[in-house]
Amino acid sequence: MSGYVGRFAPSPTGPLHAGSLVAALASWLDARAQGGRWLVRIEDVDTPRCAPGAAERILQQLQRCGLSPDEAPWVQSTRGAAYQQALDRLIAAGRAYPCGCTRRDIAQALQAAGRPRPRHGELVYPGTCRDGLHGRRARAWRLRVEAGVLAWEDRRLGAQRQDVAAEVGDFVLRRADGLWAYQIAVVVDDAAQGVTQVVRGADLADNTPRQILLQRALGLPTPGYLHTPLVLGANGEKLSKQNGAQPLDLGDPLAALCAAGHVLGIDVPGDDIAAWLAAATRQWQARWRTRPQAGYPAPL
Ligand code: GLU
16 A cells, blocks of 8 residues: 545535546546545535435445445544634634624625625635724634735646635634534545545635645645546536536446546446446556656656
8 A cells, every 4th residue: 555545525415426426536546546545524514505315325326336435434523623623723823813704794894995896706805803803703713814825736737826815815714603614624634534635626626725725824734636627517617416417327337437537538448347447547547657747647
């Protein structure tokens, strides 16, 4: 076994569909191609969005596709104490602060400052509570983001940059409703599980700089990153339940794997799942050995 640890980290908002299988397969192939371990983590911190039974269904779908994790899956809803510890460390270091703003307060502050609403309706936090709550009640906790551009390298997308302070602002670690934010949960758990390579869908690429900042603030290592191509729905947006994604057909897992492989540029024959996965692993391996810059290059 190499020191490689990879993971697939689905949110149990519904069963796997063609898009989520691409990320699952890519992370599995990358781990297997490098003699590593492959973990599954159920990311159920956003409880209102979780669907009953979805976690079990996802694990069953993965298994039907021959993608079995090397350890029992971690479940984020059991990990609150670890996230709290991380938050406490950030507070003690002066890197996290309480925020009393509602969404409306943030929108009004931005408008008053003449700052336009950015795309996707994501509000850049204007820093209202950076220096204190102004007599208001603490609602959420935010990371104090330092100014400057963060540069990072994605194994498929290449060199990336983001000015997190300007494009996102001080982001939420613990939400006003008491739930943990994805950013802190993912960073704490990737480190706790010893993950060395994060392979996931390209829709998450622009979260990576936030996660790297958080890793640095907590003194945690930064893994390698590879963001896979997205499967698009009929409306041109990332395939999701909202735009008609059908749950994976458990009746024909090989067909589902072939379709996911196609998105990743994997095209191999195989009469059964085990043979197909073995051939796909060899193709993945050969690709990063022979085409390091074009074929999702070598890790580590
Ligand atoms: N739970 C996230 C999602 O399903 C993925 C997190 C990750 O891979 O970092 O969108």
